[in-house]
Amino acid sequence: MTRNSKRSMYEALAHEVAMDAAARRELTDTQRAEARELLAFAQGKLAELEAKQDRCKGVRPEIRAMDRPSVLKRLAEIFKLQPRAVFAFRDYARLSDDDLRLALEDAEQMLARLS
Amino acid sequence: MATARSPKARAEALRLLEECRITRPEDIDIERIAEANGVEVVYDDIDGATASVLRLGELSRIRISSRIHDLGWQRFTITHEIGHLRCGHVVSDGDAHETVERTCKPLDKTRSIPEREASVFASEVLMPEPMVKPYCAVPVVTLAPARAIAETFTTSVLASALRFVEVTDECCAVAYCSLGRVRWLKPSATFPDWIPRGRRLDPRSAAFDYDDSGTIDAAPQLLSADAWLPSDRVDGERMQLVEHSAVIAPLGVVFSMLWIPRHEIRHLDLAS
Numbered sequence: 001m002t003r004n005s006k007r008s009m010y011e012a013l014a015h016e017v018a019m020d021a022a023a024r025r026e027l028t029d030t031q032r033a034e035a036r037e038l039l040a041f042a043q044g045k046l047a048e049l050e051a052k053q054d055r056c057k058g059v060r061p062e063i064r065a066m067d068r069p070s071v072l073k074r075l076a077e078i079f080k081l082q083p084r085a086v087f088a089f090r091d092y093a094r095l096s097d098d099d100l101r102l103a104l105e106d107a108e109q110m111l112a113r114l115s
Numbered sequence: 116m117a118t119a120r121s122p123k124a125r126a127e128a129l130r131l132l133e134e135c136r137i138t139r140p141e142d143i144d145i146e147r148i149a150e151a152n153g154v155e156v157v158y159d160d161i162d163g164a165t166a167s168v169l170r171l172g173e174l175s176r177i178r179i180s181s182r183i184h185d186l187g188w189q190r191f192t193i194t195h196e197i198g199h200l201r202c203g204h205v206v207s208d209g210d211a212h213e214t215v216e217r218t219c220k221p222l223d224k225t226r227s228i229p230e231r232e233a234s235v236f237a238s239e240v241l242m243p244e245p246m247v248k249p250y251c252a253v254p255v256v257t258l259a260p261a262r263a264i265a266e267t268f269t270t271s272v273l274a275s276a277l278r279f280v281e282v283t284d285e286c287c288a289v290a291y292c293s294l295g296r297v298r299w300l301k302p303s304a305t306f307p308d309w310i311p312r313g314r315r316l317d318p319r320s321a322a323f324d325y326d327d328s329g330t331i332d333a334a335p336q337l338l339s340a341d342a343w344l345p346s347d348r349v350d351g352e353r354m355q356l357v358e359h360s361a362v363i364a365p366l367g368v369v370f371s372m373l374w375i376p377r378h379e380i381r382h383l384d385l386a387s
Contacts, residue, residue: 057160075215079206082171087206087215088199088229089167090192096162102178103169110171 056098059105071100078107121235127201128239140246140267145190148240149177152197168196175200187271191237198236204229242268242278251283256374257335257359272361273370277301287374292316293367295326306375309344317342321360322369331369335359337380343373355380
């Protein structure tokens, strides 16, 4: 009974100390290292999963093989051919290479339909 | 009173509402509007962007990221992209290559005017001022009217709160906060411009609680105005402010409707 009571008290105190440290954002070096490892693991897993996803579905192989400068160059050529073109995107971070390839695929399809 | 911002976008939105004979909230059918404008909407697994629009000749295609699940957000995004088309945000005739490069850099300042115009257009189409105005006639300004607008017009509560602030005659503002600081503020025409970006949240505010404890009081709060406004500009003892905050959990963001009542309030009688 006494042992249980002491353990409960210890747990309650440890919990309070941990909550207090969390509130003050204080971590030990070990905890920091663990957090960094966990973050790196999660980021690695996410990158792995993203790499497996095919974001260029429906994009022809020639465009898939193009690098960013080549995609931009071809888009620029198309916009010269179609001077009233509109191209915009809504974004939080960036227009990725895959998004650009998809845009070029759309542009090539439209160009073919227009000609 | 609505501000006279982006008059071109507002005029274009009104033109579209007339063309599509939209007179009631239930008429605002985005798929029909897209179709009427010759726009194909594709929901796709796009990568970095949340949406894109491309027009060549008379052909237009909008791609919407399948990451957008919220219907209100989807509707706003599609209408925003239609706004680019209707407002004539064409790729410049000059150096097309440079234009594409510039377009692909979202933080470039040259993007800000077209982006703002497209958002004003979307707001005007989805929440037309004459239809929203009746929702702004409330005795107590909280997030309740924004929630009513969101429900009627199928928009997000944040977009609806911003629209409320544009249309109302009341002295109010929406504060968008994260990590314990005000990130930006959208004031009504009469709200004082005294809350700078980056201002630390006051511990008396409900918005502070979210950063501090991860929880928030969902009810409106009656506070001294200096909980939000600089104490050297207001008489905190006398000046009152009503704060009603809500959380966007996935973004870790709190947005607060702030209202300075014209008359003294003894207690928040939300039933009135």
